[in-house]
Amino acid sequence: MDLLRHLRFFVAVAEEAHFRHAADRLGMTQPPLSQGIRRLEDKLGVTLLTRTARGVGLTSAGADLLPRATALLADAARFTEDAQRHRDAHTELRIGFLPQLPAWHVAAVVDAVRRAGARASATVLSTVELVAAVVAGQLDCAVVHHPALVHPLECGAVVKVPAEFLVPAGRTVQRFAHLRGLTLAAAPRSHNTAACDLLVDSLRAKGIDPVLVPAPTDRDVVAAVATGGAFGLTADPGLRAPGVARAALGGDEFHLRVRLVWRTEPESRRLVEGALAEDHHAVR
Structure with a gap:
């Protein structure tokens, strides 16, 4: 039995105090909802709801368990949201750029990441701010001016932009x-x-x-x-x-000397550095 699904049934009926209204809220018909409540009660070994002529009420067990059911559902939703953020962080590369880097190179890097099947977001900050953002985990990597104090970050090769x-x-x-x-x-x-x-x-x-x-x-x-x-x-x-x-x-x-810095090496590091090293004049 899908416990979370059946707890949603219970919470919806308890809050609506009406099976049909709860079914409408859940986007289902009333018979499977009633069956789901019975399965949940059978699984738990307690009666959660009472059916009266005026609607649906809670038993003492139902009143005691409703706040915990609501909390479990809220925690499950937060768990799903947190997992989504971790997934997005893995598939989205957060890249920082210094203001002096030409827009063409910024676009070349972001486009290269996109063509590789990932998403990229771009943030423009000074080199000092970029290093701090990567150290703090706010950016995955950054293109900074060289030379610069980048400890404790790792860094790639220096690229010269004419x-x-x-x-x-x-x-x-x-x-x-x-x-x-x-x-x-x-x-x-x-x-x-x-x-x-x-x-x-x-x-x-x-x-x-x-x-x-x-x-x-x-x-x-x-x-x-x-x-x-x-x-x-x-x-x-x-x-x-x-x-x-x-x-x-x-x-x-x-010439403008830049290099990529990172705390945890991104999978697309070589792809980013390759896009940085492209000759704008030759590609135009």
Whole structure:
């Protein structure tokens, strides 16, 4: 006998105080409901309900057992919901991305996971926030800026995403010296101290000692550059905006370096890293 099913019969009849009303509530006819109640009473060895001309009432045993039957059904529902969450957590990959990663790469990763038969959700946070979210179990993995403090997480290979300088339109910028007098629009140092310091050190090696203007996203970088007083970097080859020009300076030391981090290695790790490493220019 399916105990939970028959307890639902009992609770419905007890709450409705009417067999037909209970049957309607359960989406069934009255005869199998009455038979189910009798089977439950036979199984338990007690009478739960009394049938009178005015309807249905509870026996003393029924009144005593009804709250426990209700609690059992509620607990069974919670059990099912918790199992559903575990199932969803197993089939859905929660991925975090840093704001500087081009939208094309974010879409490529999510699409690769989807084509592999799983679901993916995307969250955009700073590298520091991404690491904390993976450590706390709020994300399964994250694409973070390299270098970064990622302990105690595991991490994959570093992927270089080509980046170019953004400069004010109309300003001649053919070498690094032409950037002097402009501020640097880039992610705040608090978003990833190591990567920020590396960028500044790389510019100093080129003879530029920039003042940093916080610009967490490409939109913020473009807005700062369009004022005519700042320069920045973007890894999005399709980014175009009025008042903003692109300048090819330096080598791959200014490329966006990213890597995947995780606490428990996801099954689709290699698939995600493969999508990250795809050449946007070659695929377009």
